[in-house]
Amino acid sequence: MSAAMIDDLPKLKAQLRRAERLKKLKALALIAPLVIFLLLAFVFPIGTMLWRGIDNSEMQLALPQTAQLLQQWDGQNLPSAEVFKSLASELPSAQKSGALGKYGRRLNYEDPTLKTLMTQTLRKMPIEPPSDWSQTLPQINPRWSDPKVWQALKNTAPRLTDRYLLASVDVERNAQGDLQFVAPDKKVYLDIFQRTLIISGTVTLVCLLLGFPLAYLLATLPTGTSNLLMIFVLLPFWTSLLVRTAAWIVLLQSGGLVNNALIGLGIIQEPLQLVFNRFGVIVAMTHILLPFMILPLYSVMKGISPSYQRAAISLGAHPFKAFWQVYVPQTLAGVAAGTILVFIMALGYYITPALLGGPSDQMVSYYVAYYTNTTNNWSMAAALGSLLLIATLVLYAVYNHLVNKNPVRR
Amino acid sequence: MEQTYPTATPLVRFVGVQKTYDGVIRVVKNLNLDIQRGEFVTLLGPSGSGKTTCLMMLAGFETPTSGDIFLGDQKLNTLPPHKRNIGMVFQNYALFPHMTVEENLYYPLKIRKLPNNQAKQKVERILDIIKLKSFAKRRPSQLSGGQQQRVALARALVFEPQLVLMDEPLGALDKQLREHMQLELRQLHKALGLTVVFVTHDQGEALNMSDRVAVFNDGIIQQIDTPLNLYEYPNNAFVAQFIGENNTLAGTVAHLSGDTCRVSLAHGAASGARVSDIKALNESTLLSIRPERIHLNEAAQALANRFTATIRDFTYLGDHVRVRCELLDNDQFYVKVPISDTLESLQPGMTVQLGWRDEDARALSKP
Numbered sequence: 064m065s066a067a068m069i070d071d072l073p074k075l076k077a078q079l080r081r082a083e084r085l086k087k088l089k090a091l092a093l094i095a096p097l098v099i100f101l102l103l104a105f106v107f108p109i110g111t112m113l114w115r116g117i118d119n120s121e122m123q124l125a126l127p128q129t130a131q132l133l134q135q136w137d138g139q140n141l142p143s144a145e146v147f148k149s150l151a152s153e154l155p156s157a158q159k160s161g162a163l164g165k166y167g168r169r170l171n172y173e174d175p176t177l178k179t180l181m182t183q184t185l186r187k188m189p190i191e192p193p194s195d196w197s198q199t200l201p202q203i204n205p206r207w208s209d210p211k212v213w214q215a216l217k218n219t220a221p222r223l224t225d226r227y228l229l230a231s232v233d234v235e236r237n238a239q240g241d242l243q244f245v246a247p248d249k250k251v252y253l254d255i256f257q258r259t260l261i262i263s264g265t266v267t268l269v270c271l272l273l274g275f276p277l278a279y280l281l282a283t284l285p286t287g288t289s290n291l292l293m294i295f296v297l298l299p300f301w302t303s304l305l306v307r308t309a310a311w312i313v314l315l316q317s318g319g320l321v322n323n324a325l326i327g328l329g330i331i332q333e334p335l336q337l338v339f340n341r342f343g344v345i346v347a348m349t350h351i352l353l354p355f356m357i358l359p360l361y362s363v364m365k366g367i368s369p370s371y372q373r374a375a376i377s378l379g380a381h382p383f384k385a386f387w388q389v390y391v392p393q394t395l396a397g398v399a400a401g402t403i404l405v406f407i408m409a410l411g412y413y414i415t416p417a418l419l420g421g422p423s424d425q426m427v428s429y430y431v432a433y434y435t436n437t438t439n440n441w442s443m444a445a446a447l448g449s450l451l452l453i454a455t456l457v458l459y460a461v462y463n464h465l466v467n468k469n470p471v472r473r
Numbered sequence: 474m475e476q477t478y479p480t481a482t483p484l485v486r487f488v489g490v491q492k493t494y495d496g497v498i499r500v501v502k503n504l505n506l507d508i509q510r511g512e513f514v515t516l517l518g519p520s521g522s523g524k525t526t527c528l529m530m531l532a533g534f535e536t537p538t539s540g541d542i543f544l545g546d547q548k549l550n551t552l553p554p555h556k557r558n559i560g561m562v563f564q565n566y567a568l569f570p571h572m573t574v575e576e577n578l579y580y581p582l583k584i585r586k587l588p589n590n591q592a593k594q595k596v597e598r599i600l601d602i603i604k605l606k607s608f609a610k611r612r613p614s615q616l617s618g619g620q621q622q623r624v625a626l627a628r629a630l631v632f633e634p635q636l637v638l639m640d641e642p643l644g645a646l647d648k649q650l651r652e653h654m655q656l657e658l659r660q661l662h663k664a665l666g667l668t669v670v671f672v673t674h675d676q677g678e679a680l681n682m683s684d685r686v687a688v689f690n691d692g693i694i695q696q697i698d699t700p701l702n703l704y705e706y707p708n709n710a711f712v713a714q715f716i717g718e719n720n721t722l723a724g725t726v727a728h729l730s731g732d733t734c735r736v737s738l739a740h741g742a743a744s745g746a747r748v749s750d751i752k753a754l755n756e757s758t759l760l761s762i763r764p765e766r767i768h769l770n771e772a773a774q775a776l777a778n779r780f781t782a783t784i785r786d787f788t789y790l791g792d793h794v795r796v797r798c799e800l801l802d803n804d805q806f807y808v809k810v811p812i813s814d815t816l817e818s819l820q821p822g823m824t825v826q827l828g829w830r831d832e833d834a835r836a837l838s839k840p
Contacts, residue, residue: 373534374567376555377638378581378628385555388580392571 113452116445119224121169125162126153133220142213147196154185173215180206214238227446252447259426262416263409266348270405271398273349274356281357282364296357304351308418311347312338343419351415352408356401363397396466403462407455427451482545483507484636484668485531490540492526500526502692504540508670513662515671517679518689528638528672533557544636560629560637564644566621568613574624575609581632599627602661619650626658630665639671643678655681676716680704688712709750710837713761720806722760726836729754736760736836739801744778745831750838758836764795764809766833773828782806782827784819800827
């Protein structure tokens with residue numbers, strides 16, 4: 064290398080860096096609209112929604128000083144007179160600003176009678192501030208001398224809370240702050256999660272059992288025929304989800320096509336209950352999700368040369384054995400992709416179980432919608448949603464791990 | 474069919490085999506073919522000539538529409554492919570991608586429920602033969618094309634089948650590797666005493682490797698013979714054209730005696746020739762002469778058949794030069810000339826003397 068070339072080296076490196084920086088900037092500029100859209104329409108709203116699952120700011124907004132003081136209180140006996148005074152002085156302004164209303168709803172989750180206690184106390188407050196609020200408040204309502212009331216208030220004081228997440232798995236904190244399961248008659252969510260997993264699992268399994276042979280057929284038929292069949296597979300995609308769901312009601316209801324046909328054939332006497340139960344939910348969900356199983360399977364199977372099975376047969380394997388030992392293992396990537404896709408989509412299903420299921424067939428999403436629309440308890444909705452999201456992410460991680468562990472490269 | 478053969482029975486026999494897919498077009502027409510033990514037989518032909526169909530019928534993936542196929546004493550027609558004990562190497566190797574090299578090789582042995590120690594011995598021996606012992610734990614995707622080819626071959630051999638079929642196994646390799654693998658295959662065939670049926674459309678490969686080559690066209694074996702005989706003594710115009718390069722001149726048979734004849738050509742010219750498949754006087758014929766059998770100028774002086782031709786152009790090919798001439802209305806008449814000083818005196822447009830011996834020309838029936 065000549066001296067001149069060595070001298071040029073730093074210059075060359077700088078040129079290279081500049082060229083690459085320019086390339087990167089161009090690439091970034093190209094994806095910028097998408098990134099911005101995703102941030103605004105996806106990451107931000109979902110983030111704020113999930114935040115509500117652990118957000119506990121109601122008291123800090125309504126009664127900031129009292130909240131701070133209550134957090135320092137050890138929770139034994141009664142809080143100091145200072146806490147009484149702070150509460151009494153902050154209550155009127157909280158009502159004026161409207162923050163007390165939101166806090167009242169929050170208090171309801173702790174104890175439905177506390178909201179009334181607050182408004183009643185506010186009404187009966189003396190105009191001249193007394194010297195010792197710790198005497199006056201219990202005079203207004205004797206409940207203010209009950210430590211349980213103050214403990215309930217203390218629960219609402221911290222900025223963050225795990226009560227919604229815990230409630231989503233039927234767990235609560237007792238008076239000592241230890242975790243315990245809720246009373247058996249209040250236990251609901253574990254059952255709902257279990258039910259969600261069972262329905263999703265069943266739908267995934269049925270999709271796999273129905274989709275695998277169909278995808279195999281599509282992959283092995285001549286192109287013309289398989290294209291036609293593929294249109295039939297995709298046809299449901301082009302119909303509205305609601306229409307498809309409603310169509311199943313028409314088909315499966317007690318005076319519907321299926322029951323009438325079965326009665327007409329003399330197979331049954333009384334109409335079968337085929338819809339508004341678990342059966343109807345699984346049938347309709349399988350129908351709707353089947354393409355998501357078939358498409359990944361098909362794309363993997365299309366790439367598997369028929370000569371693999373022939374090779375196995377020529378080596379002495381019975382055709383069934385060749386299929387099972389040589390063909391099926393090569394489709395595993397497609398099976399994994401289809402299964403995880405269908406399962407994750409099924410986990411979040413809402414409209415189909417809502418329309419086709421009975422009360423005991425509603426899945427987590429139904430309760431998310433219920434808390435959002437009906438009871439306006441967004442925190443609970445967010446907590447349930449978060450758990451669903453976490454379950455999905457865990458499943459995806461497991462899937463990723465399995466796929467990377469057993470790579471079939473071609 | 475009870476027939477006895479005085480000599481050793483051929484390992485494979487096709488007897489009157491026909492195959493049609495649509496009931497109209499016969500892909501294979503009346504095939505009769507005997508393959509002896511230890512032979513390397515190549516089925517050669519253009520695509521659609523029926524050669525692959527024959528191989529697939531032998532392997533069991535296609536069934537003959539009529540006729541019988543025998544392997545040894547066993548009639549194969551109704552025997553399913555997995556019971557035939559025939560090794561097969563596929564065009565794309567068909568190595569199982571989810572198994573290692575070793576697992577691929579164990580596969581046929583496990584199916585045969587061979588005891589572990591015997592299976593291990595066989596796999597190690599075959600890995601030794603193909604020189605891939607250190608690659609045993611790799612997956613096929615981690616091997617080069619040539620290595621995959623060797624593994625595919627090993628897998629077809631490891632269970633010691635009576636017969637090995639190969640369906641254009643070298644088609645996916647580049648030229649240099651292909652020639653190397655041809656040599657290796659040939660050596661393996663000799664060393665292990667294999668019986669091989671090999672399908673290819675590459676005539677060079679067929680001539681290079683085979684004991685005998687069956688040339689297929691239109692579902693019929695046009696000629697089955699040793700490479701030398703195929704090249705030097707083609708039976709008909711198709712074989713002459715398909716194997717190697719060939720110059721043809723149209724003419725009619727003017728004189729016929731035994732296996733020599735005289736062919737009269739255009740403009741009153743004539744040439745002596747050997748008889749191939751012509752049957753009668755005055756039959757129209759193609760006179761066929763290989764480019765390397767034609768001599769130029771001084772070298773042509775002493776030869777029985779001499780003609781004057783015009784040089785059109787030259788193609789330089791390193792070890793020789795192809796000279797395109799116009800002779801008797803045929804302007805695609807090629808002469809293969811070794812590199813020499815005399816070449817330098819030749820120019821396009823010059824007239825030259827061309828000559829060949831009677832025995833180097835063949836009179837073939839016009840197809």
